[in-house]
Amino acid sequence: MFSAILITEDGSPRAQVTRLDEADLPDGDVRVDVEYSTLNYKDALAITGASPVVRAWPMVPGIDLAGTVAESAHPDWKEGDRVVLNGWGAGESHWGGLAQKARVNGDWLVPLPAVFGSRQAMAIGTAGYTASLCVAALLDRGVRPGEGEVLVTGATGGVGGVAIALLARAGFTVAASTGKAAEAGYLRRLGADTVVDAAGLAGPGRPLQKERWAGVVDTLGSRTLANACAQTRRDGAVAACGLAQGMDFPASVAPFILRGVSLLGIDSVSAPRARRTAAWDRLARDLDPDALDAMTEEIALGEAVAAAGRFLERRVRGRIVVDVNR
Structure with missing residues (x-):
C-alpha cells in the first residue's frame, strides 16, 4: 500500500x-x-x-x-x-x-544528474526544465550576451525564476517583468538587472513598438506576448512557453516580416529524450544552487x-x- x-x-x-x-x-x-x-x-x-x-x-x-x-x-x-x-x-x-x-x-x-538530489531535481521540475529549453532555443537562434537585454515575463513563477538564473549565469543582461513590486529584491537576487512593471506589457499595444529586447522568455501569452514581440529588436527571438495570461495572441506579422523577429514555440511536454537530457545537462552545469534554494x-x-x-x-x-x- x-x-x-x-x-x-x-x-x-x-x-x-x-x-x-x-x-x-x-x-x-x-x-x-x-x-x-x-x-x-x-x-x-x-x-x-x-x-x-x-x-x-x-x-x-x-x-x-x-x-x-x-x-x-x-x-x-x-x-x-x-x-x-x-x-x-x-x-x-x-x-x-x-x-x-x-x-x-x-x-x-x-x-x-549526479549533482542533484531528488529534492533539488523537483525544485527544478518541469518549470526549470522548460526554462532551460527556452534558454537553449534563444542561444540556438543566435541571441548572445552583449546584444541587449533579455526580457523574462511572469518572472516570479517557476519558469521565470530559473530562466533569470540561467540567463544571468550565461552573461545576459536580464529584465524581469512582474506585477509584484514587492518581489523586486528577490528577482535581483536571482540575477535580474532590472525589474519591469508587468502592467506595461499586459494591455493593448501597437503592432511595432520601440525596439528594446534582444530576446524574450515569455510564460504568459496573450497581450504580453504580443507586446514583447512588438518590442523585440531586429533579428531577435522570443521563446514562448506559457499561457498564464491567455491562449490568444492579438498581434500582427509586422515584427516578424519587418524586423526578422523569430517566435520560438517551446514544447516541454513531448520533447524527445535527447533534448530533455541536454536541458538537464545545462541545469546541472549552470544553475546556481543558492538561486534554486531561494x-x-x-x-x-x-x-x-x-x-x-x-x-x-x-x-x-x-x-x-x-x-x-x-
Whole structure:
C-alpha cells in the first residue's frame, strides 16, 4: 500500500490523499519509488477542478516526479537507477507523481544528474526544465550576451525564476517583468538587472513598438506576448512557453516580416529524450544552487491539496516541492 493524492469525479472533481495498492497502478514498464514531486499550475488546475486538464478518471496528479527505479522491464533502466520524469501527460492522462509510487513508460524517464538530489531535481521540475529549453532555443537562434537585454515575463513563477538564473549565469543582461513590486529584491537576487512593471506589457499595444529586447522568455501569452514581440529588436527571438495570461495572441506579422523577429514555440511536454537530457545537462552545469534554494518551498503530500488554491490566487513565488513520504 502507498499514499497518493487521488482525484475522483462524481459530478465535480474531488481530490484527497488516500491509500492505494500497487495493483492499482496503471500500465508501464518501469515502477518508481517516488521521493519528491512538485506542485505546478497545471496540477493546481487538476486538483481544484478549475480547468478540465484531467483526461482520465480517477487520476493521480503531478506532472513531475523524481525517485529510484524499483522494478524495470525497460532496457534502459535497472533497479536502483535515479530518474526524473517531466510531462508526457503525467497527471493528465496517466497517473502522475503526487504519490509514493508510480508506474510509467520508461521512454519518458531521464537520468537524474549526479549533482542533484531528488529534492533539488523537483525544485527544478518541469518549470526549470522548460526554462532551460527556452534558454537553449534563444542561444540556438543566435541571441548572445552583449546584444541587449533579455526580457523574462511572469518572472516570479517557476519558469521565470530559473530562466533569470540561467540567463544571468550565461552573461545576459536580464529584465524581469512582474506585477509584484514587492518581489523586486528577490528577482535581483536571482540575477535580474532590472525589474519591469508587468502592467506595461499586459494591455493593448501597437503592432511595432520601440525596439528594446534582444530576446524574450515569455510564460504568459496573450497581450504580453504580443507586446514583447512588438518590442523585440531586429533579428531577435522570443521563446514562448506559457499561457498564464491567455491562449490568444492579438498581434500582427509586422515584427516578424519587418524586423526578422523569430517566435520560438517551446514544447516541454513531448520533447524527445535527447533534448530533455541536454536541458538537464545545462541545469546541472549552470544553475546556481543558492538561486534554486531561494525560489523553493517544501510541503508534505498532505498539504498539497490545500496549497493548490494558492496558484489560482496568484500567491505562489518560485517552486513548491512536495515530499511525498511525509
